[in-house]
Amino acid sequence: MKTKIALQGIKGSNHYKALTELFNEKGVDALECTTFQRLISAVVTGESEKAVMAIENSIAGSILPNYRLILDHQLQITAEYYLNISHNLVALPGQDLEDLVEVKSHQMALHQCSDFFSNQLHINLIEDVDTALPAQIIAQQQIFGVGALVPKGTAELFNLKVIAEDVQNNSLNETRFVVIEKQANTNPDVDKTTIQFEIAHESGSLAKVLNKMAEHELNLSKIQSIPIPNDIWRYAFIVDVSFSNPVHFQKAFSEISKISINPTCVGQYKSGKS
Template identity: 50%
Template sequence: MTQRIAIQGIKGSNHHKVVCDFISTKAEIKACMSFNNLVKAIITNQVDYGIMAIENSIAGSILPNYKLISDHDLNITAEYYLDIKHNLAALEGQKLDEIKTVNSHQMAFLQCGDFLYQQKHLKLVEDVDTALPAQIIAEKQISHVAAIVPDGTAELFGLEVLKSHIQDNDLNSTRFVKVERNSQILPNQSADKASIRFELAHEPGSLFKVLALLQEYNVNMTKIQSIPTAHSKWNYAFYIDLIFLPEIDIKKLMKTLKSITHHFKLLGIYKQAQK
């Protein structure tokens, strides 16, 4: 059966590249112009699941997406790491000094700051996606406008790469998660990573108790992120990723964590991906 997958952006975007590289080139893709629309597609059963960017090794966490996952009771069931390569593309025959405007996603601009700083004549225009500007340039044959696109996107739309791999850092990588709406989270035998969310009382040692428990279970905390909550001023939710050994009683650990925190949520148990 063909998988129905929601992505942020269109074909040719990094989200689409994750699907093609790690899941299937034959999936039925639902292109969503925002992460909110992606989540809506999942919870209304328009798709089987969604692929969502969650953090970048250079630009950091995409904070609103953590909240979307928690607020809509989505479960993380897999993760993928994609090396990010950015290219400047335009209509065939265009030269770099002829380009006046560059369109792309804000994250692409952030990750190509050094190159763009050197091109002071360029006007930057933000778009919802990295691939959509390329599609528009190609379809409307727009001259003097370029797009910052992932590897393979210029070829997909028949554009020419004016400058390849313009990202500031070759170690640029984005973590994507597979999110779906399951009624119950059941870890499989290969699962070795968990994502959780909780809040703590404003009292001395509350976070220490959590960290001490993780040490007791010999669990490796690979990420901790605090995000303001909406229900109280200056109150924060903690989002934590944990890697655990096969012999760990993960259900017991989750139960104990729930007992020493507030508003605890297990967001997912899954197998960690190769970075």
């Protein structure tokens, strides 16, 4: 039986690429969702067993609403995957850059290509649900004057022309995807974890938590603050740490739990390769 996995976007999107590189495509029944909220609901209701969701990009930064969705629904990160992202500007054949008046793509993709478009003031940038859907619609409805920003290979999928290749601000462009599930990863072969905690509004309280991590040899790779919606101007912290021995993490987490508020383990997993 195939595993049902939710993704944001359709075949030809970066999410689809990440999904097929993480899992064997033949064993997967992909549930294409138009929003991240829909993807999370699919996991919460059991409609899909897992979801693949972008969480941050090396140029455009963290997708904070996605952290909030994971936390609010008490879901777990069970894997991570770094995907190299390149964006090609595509449109119906027979057109060049000067023929385009609009380019449609995912908000994060448009951010990643801001330098290129700052020199193309005749083009209006329009946010869409993902990178592939506007390309599919342009092809199906034969829409001239409108382009899409898509991953490599997607132009061929929809018989579109590549007008400009690799238009992202930096050639080193990666998106970190996470796999989301209801249950925590029970595989003992883990070396990374994501935790969330709040702290008292007192001098040194964050430093005390970070010191505990250092004492137990945890290697911090990311710290992200995120607003607490019903507590105005207060923040929770989301921290990614890697470790060589899970016991180090367990000891650190138990000590951090005593000096922080609402400490939660948001997932344990094997660190992905960037």
